[in-house]
Amino acid sequence: MNGPGTITDALIAAASTDRGIRAIEHDGRSLLLSYNTLLSESLRVAGALHARGLVPGDRVALVVPEVSEFIRAFFGITAAGLVPVPLCPPAQAGDLPTFARQSRHILVASRASAVVTSEDVAPLLDVSGIDGLAVLTIESLRGGPAIAVPTRVPLNAPALLQFTSGSTAAPKGVVLTHANLHANARAIAGPRGLDARPTDIGVSWLPLYHDMGLIGMLLSAVYTCVDTIVMSPVLFLKRPTAWLEAISTYRGTVSFAPNFAYELCLRRVKPSQIDALDLSSWRLAGCGAEPIRPDTLRAFAERFARAGFRASSFVASYGLAEHSLAVAFGRDGIHEDAVDAQQLVHHSIAVPSANGSTRVVRLVGCGHALPGHELKIVDDEGRTLPERHLGSILARGPSVMQGYFEDPVATAVALRDGWLHTGDLGYLADGQLFVCGRTKDLIIRQGRKYHPPDLESAIADLPGVRSSGVVVFGISRIDEPDEVVAVLEARASIASDGVVEQARRRVRETAGLELDRVVVTPPGTIPRTTSGKVRRAETRDRYLAGTLER
């Protein structure tokens, strides 16, 4: 990797190689875009944006479903010195009203000067009454006229405004500079990251409007000048085999995905399809962005071993948009820590479980802090905790965001004394990070702390309940212990009989906690992020407002 530079500097360096990006669209169409070609196409898009009166520093929203068009638009916006604000396209937003609402929220909150979209998507946007917003289609921008050289911007200028799809109610805009992105890309490529090699070939189906796909796969490939395959997430979700086929066909070496993608492959890739795969080139199979389940990864490694997959390729990773992306990587396979559940829940200490110990929680190690970056675990008073003590995860270093866009209150909560408060809970063991859940959602009852994800996983597989539609939250009450509520989203109109009693029993047995209320709601009633995660805070708000089952 070259010295510090902007995104466009990285593209210029990549353009001097013979490498590039292969875009595979939702219908399987595939297009090779060399970095050299991409640079010249970007200069045309940049010129067209300037011609429409946009000036460096303006924010330009980006909602383009086609992979190749998104990439052209993204680098064009960047070459023009503008700040891209990626948005989720309609096919992945769920339904059209959700798409229109979510995109409108971000268009307003980002105070974007323009939105670059496609001819198909433009009519689906709700931009009525948004002052000064130009709706531009990528088709109309591709013709230029080209600018001769990219617009120069300083390293500390905003490079990306990334709206988080976190579990909190309203998405917040994470401001990242070119220096942030370069620092993170450099750490990702470095020896404690992926140890990138010029011969690496990235393969990704991850959405480009999301940090893991955009920064982790696309920008990292450009910064390290390697070939990369970028596939439409819609193609992967229609046919999960397409992901593995791309790795097999193009001899992919690095590919990341959340836990659910590995589960989807286990469920939907047929034995005859496995026989046709050769996954022996896949040296880093990353897993992150949601809780990592060792059982899923073990099963995947077993099933795909005959296609040449190696369990030692697994890389458990931890990151968040507020840290550009990556915080830590656990290399060389899955490192499990089996700890005593009672000790963890009641005393916040991760004690390795003795043989035959009653109940065990298995957590996956996500490696050590990246070079030039720091990690620490603190208690509620901000005191640094020793190893194996559960507390809040704090991170510091050049990848940490500048703040939330025009939101000083949220910024002051997240950034204190130079440390990013991640909102996640974890502990360190031999310097290795183990992540346990989010502090924001912590349920406290009788001085004991319960993490909703632990409670949710205890009741995720009840009959008739959608496993991705289980939410547990606490409601603080004065002079009374927190009320603990579980919301179960039924698979169809009716869930199985006795499901409420089963949920209570499970939570009682695994955590020693009594649920105060169990609510069974119809399908589609639990609010979710664009990446399909439940919105816990919003579910709680709707429950309190009595609008959950509406």
Place this chain on the structure above:
Amino acid sequence: MHDAGGNASAVHATVWGLVQASQTAGLPDRFEQDTFEILKRISRRPIEPKLDSELLADLGFDSLQVLELVGELEDHFKIAVPLNDMTHIRTVAQVVAEVRSLVTAEERPA
């Protein structure tokens, strides 16, 4: 007997009329039948889909299963569903209509 030919064509016309009526008056055609089979296969619990069933609310599908459905339909009927069409589909009837129009467009000589 001299009008046998006439009768035969009348019978033919009647049968043809029935075939057409079955398509418009609710008897399942192959698009409908095959779509129902695929819906049942993808569902993780027993379902009895009807034309007016909504995929999410009535059949308990999630957004991943909807995309899985699109993939299965594309493979089965050898069609490509445009991205924008996916965002409009809510009911089984809309799925069947989409499949029928795409297959018909495919079969029509260029």
